[in-house]
Amino acid sequence: MVLMSAFSPGSPAPGESAAPRQPDLSELLRASARGDERAFAALYDATSRRLYGLVLRVVRDPAQAEEVAQEAFLEIWRTSARFDPDRGSAMSWMMTIAHRKAVDRVRSAEAASRRDDTWEATTQDRAYDITAEEVERSLDAQRVRQALASLTETQRGAVQLAYFGGYTHNEVAALLGIPLGTAKTRIRDGLIRLRDTLGMQS
Amino acid sequence: MNADIHGLSGAYAVDALDDVERAEFERHLGQCPECQDEVASLRAAAVELTHASVATPPAALRESVLQQIATVRPLPPLTGRPGQASPAEPQPPAGGPLAPPTVTSLESRRRRIAPVTWLVAAAAAAALVIGGIAWSPWNNQGSTQQPPLSITEQVIRAKDAQRYEKDIDGARATIVRSKSLGRAVIIADNMPAAPAGKDYQIWFQDPKGAMHSAGVMPHEAKPTLSMLLNGDASRYNGVGITVEPLGGSQEPTSAPIALIAFS
Secondary structure, eight states: HHHHHHSSSOOTTOOOOOOOTTHHHHHHHEEEEEEOHHHHHHHHHHHHHHHHHHHHHHHHOOOOOOOOHHHHHHHHHHHHGGOOOOSOOHHHHHHHHHHHHHHHHHHGGGGGGGGGGGHHHHHHHHHHHHHSSSSGGGGGHHHHHHHHHTSSSHHHHHHHHTTTOOOHHHHHHHHHHHOTTSSHOOOOOOOHHHHHTTTTTO | OHHHHHHHHHHHTTTOOOEEEEEEEEHHHHHHHHHHHHHHHHHHHHHHGGGOOOOOOOHHHHHHHHHTTTOOOOOOOSSSTTTTTOTOOOOOOOSOOOOOOOHHHHHHHHHHHGGGGGGHHHOOOSSSSETEEEEOOTOOOOOSSOOOOHHHHHHHHOOTTTTEEETOOOOEEEEEEEETTTEEEEEEEEEOOOOEEEEEEEEETTTTTEEEEEEEEOOOOOOOEEEOSOOOOOOHHHHHEEEEEETTOOOOOOOSEEEEOOO
């Protein structure tokens, strides 16, 4: 029935590469919107490592990351009916919610102490990369690394400080020592280069 | 079209705008299909970066998420037809609507005010009073959606929550542990600030007596501080508190100022 269709790949949109072993996240979200807890559990299983990984990278503290990831999943459950597949993938939608929550957390006054170790932050990023999980070596991760390597150093720094550091573009400018107001251009140029290198459609 | 505001699409896509800029850009976004497409594509590109930072969440997260969704009703679709929002519709912004802002602001307000209320919550457990807002258990589906319980609150309200208290020179440390959730929370009342250049660090003690860091207390000037402890609390016998160099240590470098046994 409904449940079965949620677990089958569904009908892929034209041009979308069919990934047979991956559940169709859009279908799972749609089923979740109808209150289907099993579908949501499958959605959790299919996405939690990437979602938690992103939150942990931004928030850094594992206990806080757990709380933020939990808030994000509940938000996803609550607002699942508002996901619109015409405006992007389910993964992108979910990660956007998680990222926003993570950024809100690090910008809140409680996290004030974290704001002080700005440069340490970028160093820690590297350390984190090295100890990250095996999946790092996955094909997707390699592809991403290659795409990142195609950016200029400033673009790469700006994108990473904004996305993984949770900094505003003005903070990014200060961190990189570039004129105020220019970081937003670097971020945009970097993301456009990434998108085009990764061969992604809007 | 305003070229300047258009140029904010990248920063918006990665949440790198401040609140004012974000509000301005979202107003623009409602009328600019080009920006909607661009934001969606740039967000998708940013999300690809996360292939390189995958991490396995603690098993407890899955349980608490699934337990909680059972008690929360999903919101209805905006248009009454699931997934069929018209592309021409100005609201919400492209690339995926975010949560209603009230949730975030309530949540952050709760986070700022909450620590003082943990003890009240633990003692009363029926209703949590937060900054004047009576917070009833979230089964009620009134028009105002209540934010879900944080893990800290879940621990404190857990049926099997156990409390262990220790007085330290006029201050009091309370550990609340839920074995079923595998988590514990420390609540510190009237703790003096740590000496300059030092932090209070919390440790779990395992059955063999070894200490495992459970986190460093935040330094905020509040009469009551609480912190969710890192680690599976069900596996340990007690908690120790030491004074450590700023940022904490790998293992305790001084004698504990307090030891609290789970017994």
